[in-house]
Amino acid sequence: MGISRNFASFVARVLLGIIFIAHGWQKFHTMKISGTTSFFDSVGIPFPKAAAYYATWVELAGGVLLILGVLVPLVSILLIADMIGAIAYVHADKGFWNSDGGWEWPAALIAGLLAVGLAGTGRIGGDHYLTGRFRRS
Template sequence: MLGINSGAHLVARVILGYIFVMHGWQKLSTNGIDATKAGFDAMGVPAPGPAAYFATWVELIGGILLIVGLALPLAAVLLIADMIGAIFYAHLDAGLWSMDGGYEFPLALIAGLLAVGFVKAGPIAVDHYVLPRMRGQAS
């Protein structure tokens, strides 16, 4: 049976995952990697080419991992690193508020990633079945 904690964890993972998948897809398909690289270059992101690929694929694949509940700590760490980069290179100078282009949204995403990435995954997460076996514990 799915408990309230497991259900809340699932809903949070799916919402966060969907947001990240859509942002990764936007960088890959809607804007394209070249436009993403140019945007990163204009913002002063170091190594804008590799950074564009990193952000695109971490958001796309990391979002999928969040949705299915696989490798949650790793996905969370990589996505948090991505959001820290977004804060420092795209949003910090605008202050806190999202409506002003500030860092409110990526900061909220980091909070969500901390909440779902480092707690015990519920039964509707692949990690629930994989991690105990990786640690040598019975499930």
């Protein structure tokens, strides 16, 4: 992976990480787990308390791990599952456009997660060092 691809992967991971940290923090600090649970229950999400904990912590911890470039493929899968749930239970019946509450935004996040999850971290990320990927790029 050349320097520009390494840098592009890094920037994408950082931006996605910031977005997910912000959404996880909103669930944790602003809405609290109880508010998130109530909302999830109101839209019919099964096991709303467990789902609230999952969404909150996968977004907070996953965002941090994306920024650090650690376990990026696994984190991407967990966050994609989170976004699929958001689309299925909150956004699908509102159409496409984000301005109408539709599925445009979580779909864009899924696209970004697919890209970084499949591309890997390159040289600018913890996975590169943790997995011993010291080959020339």
